[in-house]
Amino acid sequence: MTGTRVLVLNSGSSSLKYQLLDMSDSALLAQGLVERIGERTSRLRHTPAGGETRAQDGPIADHDAALKAVAAELDRDGLGLDSPELVAIGHRVVHGGQRFTEPTVVDDSVLAEIERLIPVAPLHNPANLTGIRTARALRPDLPQVAVFDTAFHTTMPESAARYALDVATADAHRVRRYGFHGTSHAYVSRATAKLLGRAPKDVNVIVLHLGNGASASAVRGGRCVDTSMGLTPLEGLVMGTRSGDLDPAVIFHLMRVGEMSADEIDTLLNKRSGLIGLCGDNDMREILRRIDEGDEQARLAFDIYIHRLKKYIGAYYAVLGRVDAIAFTAGVGENAAPVREAALAGLDELGIRVDGGLNAVRADGARLISPPAARVAVAVVPTDEELEIATQTYALVGKGGPEST
Known part of the structure; x- marks a missing residue:
């Protein structure tokens, strides 16, 4: 060939x-x-x-x-x-x-x-x-x-992949946590290791894929050990139009008290929730503009978004035990400096700091935005899912293509 x-x-x-x-x-x-x-x-x-x-x-x-x-x-x-x-x-x-x-x-x-x-x-x-x-x-x-998209997350241990449901029922209906955005998480975790000048097997990374859809992953030595999305892309972080984590009983409440059908609730949680449900906008640029103008509804939506994001960062720090880097990627992660700053604010005791000047610079390519002496590196890494797909495809059929960054 x-x-x-x-x-x-x-x-x-x-x-x-x-x-x-x-x-x-x-x-x-x-x-x-x-x-x-x-x-x-x-x-x-x-x-x-x-x-x-x-x-x-x-x-x-x-x-x-x-x-x-x-x-x-x-x-x-x-x-x-x-x-x-x-x-x-x-x-x-x-x-x-x-x-x-x-x-x-x-x-x-x-x-x-x-x-x-x-x-x-x-x-x-x-x-x-x-x-x-x-x-x-x-x-x-x-x-x-x-x-x-799910393949990168199949390395999760059963303790992370299983829901606490009756095992027979869960297995019969294939109910478990699969995770999504896997090609992005795979690419970004390796690119972050390269940015640090280290091999992926030696690096623990928290990857934050923040776009209209958003997910986090805990990657230990190049292998995913936990991720925020579950059976579907609805679980986890607050997203553009999706609610993310929710008390399951909310669904029963809306059925019984709100007299909503399953389809109506599905639409509510996937298309009319998240940022757009909280403030009417799912474009982070517009939300930040409204905040600058003193819009309290936009500010609340932003604060809820950041609160959920910070909870996952803390949780995955605990899961990994040692964190070498936190990587922001996708549209919001790569371009919204206020999101990066707010998500990591107050985490100095964990060795996590953002350099305000570096964070404010808009630039192409992977870059560090943490101070040189920070214990945990903070990186902005543009994702390239198409290159990741091409790399995996060529490695399979092209008799050993070049390694992805």
Whole structure:
């Protein structure tokens, strides 16, 4: 096998995000996004490396048409999907259950298992399946590799993965803590070790993936030992539209007293809670702007968000026993300096401090924002889930691709 290119596909219910990478040096060759698939207002935005973004507007009927449109754009750049340089297509799959603990070449049995997991990932796995099936039809000769969001968290001990439910009931319905954002947590934990000049096996890291969806993980020596999301991405931190941790009896209360249906409560907790439920905005930039203007509702939402985040930092410090670094990543984690400052304020006794000047600087690339003498390093590490998927895919089918940072 002489090719070194990997196409990464992240299929949503009405979108297709993609990157084409050359794994000989992890170079990004092209990237883009197809939005509103199945609507009259579909749009494809394609950007070749070093080139101008091209936009294509007009109806794109389905994912098959979307991938063919992407292939045509790549062909215009001399990067066509029929190139012998392309060795595999890597797919983000949100839920892999307990079976899939590593990247997996897709065959019919793998597809069947991903489909069987739809009840625990109804919003994500169907779209991921569509992307895989579309790519298989277009290039049946190429290995299609599924990289699972849950895989990184399968190293959690049973004490962290199990809920305190009747064991027979939990096992019968596959109820346990799976965790999500695994490709991001894997990438960022290793990138943090590299930033410190140490091997991942020697470093304990608390990773804080803070975007519209948010999760935390405790990583000991490169292996996840706990994470904040559970059976679904609803558990854990306060998020843009999700409640995070909640007394389960709230659901029964809303059913009995509020006369709400299961579907209505599902919508409430996943789409109308979190920051947007607390103050009407789920964009941290807008919330911080409102706080600057004296908006008390925005301030309360921010304080609740920070309080939950700080609780998880403390909990994972206790789980790990020794913490070498705390890493912030994703949209909020990488860009919202006030969130980083507030989340770590008052933790000096734990060896955790933020340098105000370093924290305020906006910069590309991984960087430290803690004082040089701090016992626990605090880092900002831009995540790269597509590179992580490509790296895992190439390592599986490319006979030992380069190691991810």
